[in-house]
Amino acid sequence: xxxxxxxxxxxxxxxxxxxxxxxxxxxxxxxxxxxxxxxxxxxxxxxxxxxxxxxxxxxxxxxxxxxxxxxxxxxxxxxxxxxxxxxxxxxxxxxxxxxxxxxxxxxxxxxxxxxxxxxxxxxxxxxxxxxxxxxxxxxxxxxxxxxxxxxxxxxxxxxxxxxxxxxxxxxxxxxxxxxxxxxxxxxxxxxxxxxxxxxxxxxxxxxxxxxxxxxxxxxxxxxxxxxxxxxxxxxxxxxxxxxxxxxxxxxxxxxxxxxxxxxxxxxxxxxxxxxxxxxxxxxxxxxxxxxxxxxxxxxxxxxxxxxxxxxxxxxxxxxxxxxxxxxxxxxxxxxxxxxxxxxxxxxxxxxxxxxxxxxxxxxxxxxxxxxxxxxx
Amino acid sequence: xxxxxxxxxxxxxxxxxxxxxxxxxxxxxxxxxxxxxxxxxxxxxxxxxxxxxxxxxxxxxxxxxxxxxxxxxxxxxxxxxxxxxxxxxxxxxxxxxxxxxxxxxxxxxxxxxxxxxxxxxxxxxxxxxxxxxxxxxxxxxxxxxxxxxxxxxxxxxxxxxx
Amino acid sequence: xxxxxxxxxxxxxxxxxxxxxxxxxxxxxxxxxxxxxxxxxxxxxxxxxxxxxxxxxxxxxxxxxxxxxxxxxxxxxxxxxxxxxxxxxxxxxxxxxxxxxxxxxxxxxxxxxxxxxxxxxxxxxxxxxxxxxxxxxxxxxxxxxxxxxxxxxxxxxxxxxxxxxxxxxxxxxxxxxxxxxxxxxxxxxxxxxxxxxxxxxxxxxxxxxxxxxxxxxxxxxxxxxxxxxxxxxxxxxxxxxxxxxxxxxxxxxxxxxxxxxxxxxxxxxxxxxxxxxxxxxxxxxxxx
Numbered sequence: 001x002x003x004x005x006x007x008x009x010x011x012x013x014x015x016x017x018x019x020x021x022x023x024x025x026x027x028x029x030x031x032x033x034x035x036x037x038x039x040x041x042x043x044x045x046x047x048x049x050x051x052x053x054x055x056x057x058x059x060x061x062x063x064x065x066x067x068x069x070x071x072x073x074x075x076x077x078x079x080x081x082x083x084x085x086x087x088x089x090x091x092x093x094x095x096x097x098x099x100x101x102x103x104x105x106x107x108x109x110x111x112x113x114x115x116x117x118x119x120x121x122x123x124x125x126x127x128x129x130x131x132x133x134x135x136x137x138x139x140x141x142x143x144x145x146x147x148x149x150x151x152x153x154x155x156x157x158x159x160x161x162x163x164x165x166x167x168x169x170x171x172x173x174x175x176x177x178x179x180x181x182x183x184x185x186x187x188x189x190x191x192x193x194x195x196x197x198x199x200x201x202x203x204x205x206x207x208x209x210x211x212x213x214x215x216x217x218x219x220x221x222x223x224x225x226x227x228x229x230x231x232x233x234x235x236x237x238x239x240x241x242x243x244x245x246x247x248x249x250x251x252x253x254x255x256x257x258x259x260x261x262x263x264x265x266x267x268x269x270x271x272x273x274x275x276x277x278x279x280x281x282x283x284x285x286x287x288x289x290x291x292x293x294x295x296x297x298x299x300x301x302x303x304x305x306x307x308x309x310x311x312x313x314x315x316x317x318x319x320x321x322x323x324x325x326x327x328x329x330x331x332x333x334x335x336x337x338x339x340x341x342x343x344x345x346x347x348x349x350x351x352x353x354x355x356x357x358x359x360x361x362x363x364x365x366x367x368x369x370x371x372x373x374x375x376x
Numbered sequence: 377x378x379x380x381x382x383x384x385x386x387x388x389x390x391x392x393x394x395x396x397x398x399x400x401x402x403x404x405x406x407x408x409x410x411x412x413x414x415x416x417x418x419x420x421x422x423x424x425x426x427x428x429x430x431x432x433x434x435x436x437x438x439x440x441x442x443x444x445x446x447x448x449x450x451x452x453x454x455x456x457x458x459x460x461x462x463x464x465x466x467x468x469x470x471x472x473x474x475x476x477x478x479x480x481x482x483x484x485x486x487x488x489x490x491x492x493x494x495x496x497x498x499x500x501x502x503x504x505x506x507x508x509x510x511x512x513x514x515x516x517x518x519x520x521x522x523x524x525x526x527x528x529x530x531x532x533x534x535x536x537x538x
Numbered sequence: 539x540x541x542x543x544x545x546x547x548x549x550x551x552x553x554x555x556x557x558x559x560x561x562x563x564x565x566x567x568x569x570x571x572x573x574x575x576x577x578x579x580x581x582x583x584x585x586x587x588x589x590x591x592x593x594x595x596x597x598x599x600x601x602x603x604x605x606x607x608x609x610x611x612x613x614x615x616x617x618x619x620x621x622x623x624x625x626x627x628x629x630x631x632x633x634x635x636x637x638x639x640x641x642x643x644x645x646x647x648x649x650x651x652x653x654x655x656x657x658x659x660x661x662x663x664x665x666x667x668x669x670x671x672x673x674x675x676x677x678x679x680x681x682x683x684x685x686x687x688x689x690x691x692x693x694x695x696x697x698x699x700x701x702x703x704x705x706x707x708x709x710x711x712x713x714x715x716x717x718x719x720x721x722x723x724x725x726x727x728x729x730x731x732x733x734x735x736x737x738x739x740x741x742x743x744x745x746x747x748x749x750x751x752x753x754x755x756x757x758x759x760x761x762x763x764x765x766x767x768x769x770x771x772x773x774x775x776x777x778x779x780x781x782x783x784x785x786x787x788x789x790x791x792x793x794x795x796x797x798x799x800x801x802x803x804x805x806x807x808x809x810x811x812x813x814x815x816x817x818x819x820x821x822x823x824x825x826x
Contacts, residue, residue: 290602
């Protein structure tokens with residue numbers, strides 16, 4: 001076969017057997033490869049050593065407060081859409097050390113070097129929504145005035161292998177948010193999984209390098225059309241939609257006294273599940289600790305949630321003392337204030353909050369209800 | 377004894393008198409008297425039935441209420457151009473609900489309240505003008521009282537639940 | 539992006555989460571439970587290199603216990619030591635209030651937006667402050683004293699709960715001598731207090747101001763601020779010229795941890811000083 005020129009921006013076809021070689025190349029380059037695997041009946045993101053560990057043959061069925069992994073026996077690797085976890089936990093870990101202190105010989109406090117694992121990560125199987133989520137978080141943790149050290153170090157060296165979503169999850173509305181079902185630019189490699197091949201789009205130099213030594217085929221019109229159709233079908237099959245999402249900031253911030261807030265407050269348990277599964281939520285708390293001998297001290301950063309009662313503590317009380325005000329804060333921030341703060345919506349339409357809410361609250365339905373209340 | 381000249385000069389310094397018609401101004405002069413008080417001197421006691429509306433010209437007057445066990449509580453001060461004893465003009469209250477005492481050397485103009493009430497009844501334009509001014513005074517006092525009630529400066533730890 | 543009044547300037551822009559050690563060189567008891575802690579960086583370069591603007595705050599840290607956001611209350615032009623006026627309210631502040639001269643704590647900062655003094659040149663300034671809201675204003679007063687002729691009338695309307703709670707009483711005369719008009723009131727007085735008894739907003743009643751040329755700066759309990767703004771708006775001062783310092787749960791100082799949000803604003807970096815026109819849409823929404 002003639003040598004196929006792989007360059008940044010080009011698309012080639014990869015036989016299914018080539019995926020293992022792609023993974024092997026990443027491992028050999030020194031990446032810690034993380035990929036979707038099944039654990040306790042759900043998809044989690046874990047270190048990946050072989051494509052045999054991928055959830056081949058599985059699909060996930062998701063609805064409000066409902067998640068099931070079902071083995072359907074098909075031969076595709078990436079049909080099962082994401083579970084509760086997202087890639088946020090690797091760039092913005094749930095627990096990390098902000099600072100450590102030790103007393104020196106004179107009893108004075110000194111700042112200790114904090115150690116962070118900086119092994120380059122390869123994210124193997126990033127769905128378009130989750131790629132968009134990473135890009136949303138980039139705006140938060142990598143700013144002109146400062147960059148979060150852990151996020152910066154890990155993000156810079158990370159390799160992203162994105163996969164298009166041809167079998168929408170059911171609760172997602174990425175099409176409405178412009179984040180899927182096709183992965184937007186920002187990947188190193190983008191895979192579109194067809195029946196017998198992957199279409200591989202090279203997104204960067206790193207992506208090009210990792211394809212070295214892998215046998216590829218030229219793309220064919222047939223495959224390109226199949227991919228196109230698959231993506232169009234996926235767009236049409238979205239389980240949820242959120243029309244006119246750019247209008248939400250005005251709608252929400254001008255209607256902070258809508259009845260709907262009381263309505264949702266009756267159902268919401270303030271359990272904070274939505275914020276835990278959301279791939280863009282970024283709030284955190286600092287926890288200080290000191291052992292009894294008082295010779296060392298630690299500051300730890302932990303994920304926090306605006307649903308936590310202590311979150312809105314101000315001296316003398318709580319500025320958001322009930323579920324109604326907290327739910328309102330979350331929704332108006334995610335779909336409204338975020339725009340003013342970071343220039344994008346805070347939501348990328350993955351649907352996790354809908355799937356994992358024990359009270360079956362659906363943000364698309366809540367937003368629609370507010371819209372209807374305001375228009376009437 | 378206050379001279380008419382002294383009265384006119386004093387009343388002309390009070391902002392809301394400056395926008396009064398000459399006729400109304402004259403009516404007020406007729407029912408006015410000027411009093412001087414030394415620091416510590418009582419102007420009126422709680423429970424007094426005397427019937428004057430005062431405007432402070434100079435100095436400072438403290439409004440006080442005696443609380444058994446806690447003594448004299450100073451709840452408000454009135455400075456130059458502030459009114460004291462607005463309740464004398466309202467139809468219902470006749471007895472002083474608080475006492476007033478000079479804190480600094482003070483000069484006050486006192487208006488005979490029963491005469492003032494009669495003037496308001498006879499001339500409704502005049503009455504409306506006076507009542508409008510007094511409503512503003514009462515509104516200001518109410519806001520002050522509410523903020524004092526809310527104890528906005530209290531250290532929040534005083535309110536922490538057990 | 540929200541336009542802040544100015545970019546915050548941290549000591550070390552690449553490591554704003556790292557504290558730098560500073561020693562307590564003097565403690566001044568201002569009122570029951572309130573003291574000003576004068577800090578001096580152990581590192582000589584930091585001592586000379588630290589600059590802040592009136593209205594900004596530092597995060598003060600007690601290792602193992604936590605951090606607290608404290609407005610800087612000293613003169614911007616005073617080099618080498620920085621004043622923080624602290625009231626005991628929680629664990630960290632109570633611990634700091636038990637510290638002694640010579641003790642060391644961690645400092646991160648300065649953070650936040652500042653009082654727009656450059657916009658006040660040629661104008662009258664009316665400052666309405668209450669209780670522990672005066673310390674964040676004090677750097678403004680020092681600045682005014684150093685540059686008195688830049689400004690028109692400068693009036694301070696200040697109140698506290700009782701005469702004992704009035705801050706910086708020893709300095710009142712020097713402010714008045716510098717041409718700053720001072721009106722003081724307390725919520726509750728007693729026989730030993732000859733001054734006013736009332737609340738800060740009513741001090742506006744006897745204040746003549748020209749709404750076309752006045753800037754209002756206000757800092758104190760939020761309810762007092764609300765009524766001060768009411769009086770200012772009633773006197774036709776435009777919302778863009780009313781500046782407010784808000785207090786929220788300030789934890790990181792960077793607009794990263796999310797706790798201090800009020801609508802789209804991060805109080806730690808878009809504030810704590812805001813012009814009121816920015817806050818108007820949210821200020822009357824309960825529990826927002």
